[in-house]
Every structure is written in structure tokens, then in C-alpha cells.
Amino acid sequence: MNILLAASEISPFAKTGGLADVVGSLPRELKKLGHDIRLIMPLYGAVQKNFKNIEDCRKPFEMTVGDNNYGGNIHVYKTSSGFPVYFIKNDILYARDGLYGNRIGNYKDNSSRFIFFCRSVIKACELLDFQPHIIHCNDWQTGLIPAYIKVKETENPFFKNTKTLYTIHNLAYQGAFWHFDMKLTGLPWSVFNSEGLEFFGMINFMKSGIFFSDAISTVSKNYSREIQTEQYSFGMEGILKKRKKDLFGITNGVDYSEWNPETDKHIRENYSVMNMAGKKNCKKDILEEFSLSCPENTPVIGLVSRLAEQKGLDLLIEAIPEILNTGAVIVLLGNGDDKYHSMLCRLSNAYRNKLSVKLEFSEPLAHKIEAGCDFFLMPSRYEPCGLNQIYSLKYGTIPIVSATGGLDDTILNYNPLTGTGNGFKFKKYTKEALLEKIAEALEITKDEKHKSQIIKNAMNCDFSWSKSAKQYDELYKKIVKKGLGAS
Numbered sequence: 392m393n394i395l396l397a398a399s400e401i402s403p404f405a406k407t408g409g410l411a412d413v414v415g416s417l418p419r420e421l422k423k424l425g426h427d428i429r430l431i432m433p434l435y436g437a438v439q440k441n442f443k444n445i446e447d448c449r450k451p452f453e454m455t456v457g458d459n460n461y462g463g464n465i466h467v468y469k470t471s472s473g474f475p476v477y478f479i480k481n482d483i484l485y486a487r488d489g490l491y492g493n494r495i496g497n498y499k500d501n502s503s504r505f506i507f508f509c510r511s512v513i514k515a516c517e518l519l520d521f522q523p524h525i526i527h528c529n530d531w532q533t534g535l536i537p538a539y540i541k542v543k544e545t546e547n548p549f550f551k552n553t554k555t556l557y558t559i560h561n562l563a564y565q566g567a568f569w570h571f572d573m574k575l576t577g578l579p580w581s582v583f584n585s586e587g588l589e590f591f592g593m594i595n596f597m598k599s600g601i602f603f604s605d606a607i608s609t610v611s612k613n614y615s616r617e618i619q620t621e622q623y624s625f626g627m628e629g630i631l632k633k634r635k636k637d638l639f640g641i642t643n644g645v646d647y648s649e650w651n652p653e654t655d656k657h658i659r660e661n662y663s664v665m666n667m668a669g670k671k672n673c674k675k676d677i678l679e680e681f682s683l684s685c686p687e688n689t690p691v692i693g694l695v696s697r698l699a700e701q702k703g704l705d706l707l708i709e710a711i712p713e714i715l716n717t718g719a720v721i722v723l724l725g726n727g728d729d730k731y732h733s734m735l736c737r738l739s740n741a742y743r744n745k746l747s748v749k750l751e752f753s754e755p756l757a758h759k760i761e762a763g764c765d766f767f768l769m770p771s772r773y774e775p776c777g778l779n780q781i782y783s784l785k786y787g788t789i790p791i792v793s794a795t796g797g798l799d800d801t802i803l804n805y806n807p808l809t810g811t812g813n814g815f816k817f818k819k820y821t822k823e824a825l826l827e828k829i830a831e832a833l834e835i836t837k838d839e840k841h842k843s844q845i846i847k848n849a850m851n852c853d854f855s856w857s858k859s860a861k862q863y864d865e866l867y868k869k870i871v872k873k874g875l876g877a878s
């Protein structure tokens with residue numbers, strides 16, 4: 392099959408979170424299954440600066456978005472895995488410091504930026520003479536693509552065999568813009584209603600993706616069930632229930648060529664489940680990086696996170712004094728909302744030798760934390776899948792998580808009686824439940840026998856892409872053969 396994956400961020404080119412990791416690594420496995428895989432994303436300023444082997448395809452085009460006429464171009468990077476990554480170039484829209492915004496907030500013209508991107512994806516298929524059987528769209532930034540295929544391209548023979556899959560990585564970020572932006576989309580006003588892309592009087596890219604795609608998937612099984620309930624749906628439970636038979640949950644895989652303590656180039660010493668000696672050195676390294684000095688056997692709890700409400704930072708911040716009272720120390724790497732930056736700064740000043748934070752985005756430090764800590768904490772309020780807990784498993788860094796979304800699917804509570812389980816998870820989203828679980832984890836792991844059993848169980852888990860890629864493969868085939876679809 393010809394498959395085009397469209398996303399607003401793809402690792403290693405541009406990344407703010409797990410979306411980039413997923414779209415950066417799934418294609419390699421899909422390629423192995425024999426598909427003609429191609430990727431497409433916007434050409435951001437940082438990508439132009441950091442990747443020198445990106446070539447101009449010499450396929451310039453023009454596009455009118457509202458009253459503006461934009462020039463676009465297609466660039467390409469040929470990966471060593473044998474598939475191309477296409478980039479949509481328009482420097483006015485994409486050559487900026489941030490992907491979606493800057494310190495002041497989201498870019499004001501994000502609707503134009505991603506309308507242009509969605510339309511350019513369609514345009515690029517024709518210019519490159521690539522007729523996709525599946526356009527696999529990801530998150531709100533690509534949510535209009537299914538609408539263009541279903542509404543604008545119905546008469547176009549080029550797309551007569553093209554179906555769309557829309558993957559929801561995070562339902563909270565919907566791409567909602569005021570209704571006047573309808574004129575930018577080039578879509579008819581007739582689709583601006585509840586049976587279309589309208590949601591509470593606004594244009595909603597997420598709703599468009601859910602409504603117009605042939606099938607929808609989420610990044611864990613549990614999340615596909617959760618989002619059909621009011622608690623997790625951000626208002627979308629109605630439409631999601633309506634599309635229930637076309638809604639699938641496929642748990643993310645991870646890229647073990649990037650995230651593996653045996654080969655990781657960012658960590659001080661490599662180690663494996665058979666020889667854990669190097670992990671001690673990695674612990675020293677992370678304590679040095681975060682300027683913490685404490686006895687060797689001090690439990691070190693790590694976090695790597697976008698600083699957003701989703702990640703349970705309110706719970707964490709409230710619980711920090713009591714967590715530190717247990718004798719553990721905390722290292723945290725994260726960036727995001729200003730309010731969390733200032734609260735964490737204040738706390739780290741108050742608990743100088745016990746809590747150390749770095750409020751930045753650093754790929755090498757994220758790897759070092761995975762390798763050097765004893766525990767990895769993810770107290771998320773909700774979590775569509777979560778990748779860090781899966782990385783932690785591989786590094787023998789015991790995850791302590793809230794039982795939600797993909798965290799609940801991937802982490803199994805350790806049972807000291809049976810020796811089964813790969814971590815610790817708490818059910819109620821309360822400070823008490825979090826503290827109780829941390830206390831339990833610290834108590835059980837005081838016994839070396841239990842500690843090494845959990846670590847062994849964790850490191851032997853296999854979340855490589857091969858299994859999940861097969862599930863996508865089956866889903867693509869189902870979509871193409873059975874003609875799943877909304878209308």
C-alpha cells in the first residue's frame with residue numbers, strides 16, 4: 392500500500408513531545424512490512440538550520456488562504472531506512488523559533504499555518520504523483536485533511552482510492568478557531584455544522600478529523616475507551632460514541648535503537664539486564680548533573696515532562712515536601728507553563744539538596760534521567776499513552792504512575808508474593824494515593840531480592856514497534872477493504 396503519514400512534528404527533525412517519537416519511529420516498521428511509506432511535515436526554521444541534506448524537489452505551488460496568496464514548495468530528506476520525509480516550505484508561516492508558539496503564547500495565525508499545511512499535503516500528493524491508499528493523519532494540526540478528501544476531492548479521480556486514518560494522540564489539544572476562519576479553509580459553509588467541523592460555534596480541527604476520517608485510532612486501548620466518557624472526552628464523547636465502530640486503540644511502541652541502555656550514547660556507561668554495573672555510574676552522573684550530593688543508596692526519583700496540567704504537576708507540587716521527607720531526592724527536567732516554572736523554582740530553592748530542577752528541553756538529559764534514576768514518576772491526570780514509562784522499563788528505572796490511559800495499559804503493579812509486575816501504579820488521583828504508592832515502592836524495594844525482580848521484569852518487557860505496527864497494518868487493510876467511514 393501507498394501510505395502517507397502527516398504530522399506537525401517528527402523526530403529527529405522537530406519535537407515537543409511523544410507525537411514526534413511515534414511518527415519518527417513507526418514508519419521504519421511499516422516499511423519492513425513492505426509498504427511504500429512517506430512522511431510529511433512543515434519545514435520549520437530549526438529544521439532548515441540543523442539538517443543539511445534536505446533537498447528542494449522543485450515543485451513550487453501557489454495557494455490562496457483567505458485573502459493571502461502563499462507560495463509553497465516541497466523539500467525532501469531521504470532517510471537511511473529507505474523512505475522519504477517531505478517538508479512543506481513556506482518561510483512566512485513556518486520559519487519561526489517555536490513550532491506552535493513562543494513564550495507569549497500560541498501563534499495567532501495557527502489556523503492559517505495548519506490550513507495551509509493540510510491543503511499542501513493534498514497538493515503534494517498530486518505534484519509528487521503519489522496516490523496514497525491511506526493518509527494517516529495525526530492530531531489536530533492534520534485534522535482538516537480528511538475533510539478535504541471527503542468534501543473537496545470527491546470528484547477528483549486522483550484520490551478515488553484514498554482513505555484516511557486519524558490518530559488522536561491527545562484529545563485536549565483540539566485546534567479550535569473562530570468561525571470567520573471558515574473562509575480560510577476553502578471548505579463550503581455547509582460543513583460548518585454539528586455534522587461537520589463545527590464545535591460550540593467554532594471551527595474545530597480535531598472534530599473535523601474525527602468526523603471526516605474513515606477510521607480513528609488512539610494511542611492506547613484504554614484511552615479509546617476513556618475518551619468515550621465525559622471525564623476524558625473534552626466535550627467530544629458524543630461524536631466519539633457515534634463513531635465507536637470505527638474507533639480503535641493501538642498502544643504505541645518505542646524505538647529501542649534510540650532508547651536502550653545497552654547502546655545509548657547519551658549515558659555515562661552502558662548496561663544491560665545481564666550486567667547492571669553501569670547503572671550505578673549513571674546514577675552518579677545524574678546526581679552530578681543536577682548538583683545533588685547524597686549517599687549512594689539514596690532513592691532517586693526522576694521526572695521528564697512537558698509542564699502542563701495533564702502531567703499531574705498540581706499533585707506532584709503539593710506532594711513534594713512529603714516525598715522528600717521519605718529520604719528520597721527528586722530530579723526533574725521539564726518545560727512548559729510559566730506557573731509551573733515559578734512554583735518549581737521556588738520549591739527547589741526551598742529544598743536545595745533534595746530537589747533539583749532543570750526547566751529546559753534537553754534530549755541528552757532525558758536519556759541520562761532514564762538511566763540514572765531508581766524510580767521514574769508519572770502522576771498524570773490523564774495520559775493517552777505515555778512513552779517515558781516505557782523507556783523507564785527498558786532502563787530498569789522503576790515506574791510509579793497513575794492508573795490512567797496508556798499508563799494503566801503498560802504498567803502492572805508489582806506483587807511481592809508472586810514476583811510479578813513491572814512497577815507501581817495508584818488508582819485515585821489524590822496526593823494521599825500518590826504518597827502511599829511511593830511509600831510502598833520505597834518499602835518493597837528496600838529488599839534487594841524484590842528490587843532486582845521488578846527491574847528484571849521491567850527490562851524484559853517488549854514494547855518494540857513490531858507488534859503495534861502489525862496492528863496498524865491490519866487496520867489500514869481493514870479501512871481499504873471494508874470501506875469503513877463516516878459518510
Ligand code: ADP
Nearest residue numbers: 408409696697725726751752753757777778779
Ligand atoms: P507527551 O507527548 O504527552 O509529552 P510522552 O510520554 O508520550 O508525553 O512523550 C514525551 C516525550 O518528550 C519523551 O520522549 C520525553 O523524553 C520527551 N520530553 C518531554 N519533556 C522533555 C524535556 N524537557 N526535555 C527533553 N525531552 C523531553
Ligand code: GLC
Nearest residue numbers: 409410560610775776777778
Ligand atoms: C501525546 C500524549 C502522550 C502520547 C503521545 C504519543 O502527546 O500526551 O500520552 O504518548 O502523544 O502518542
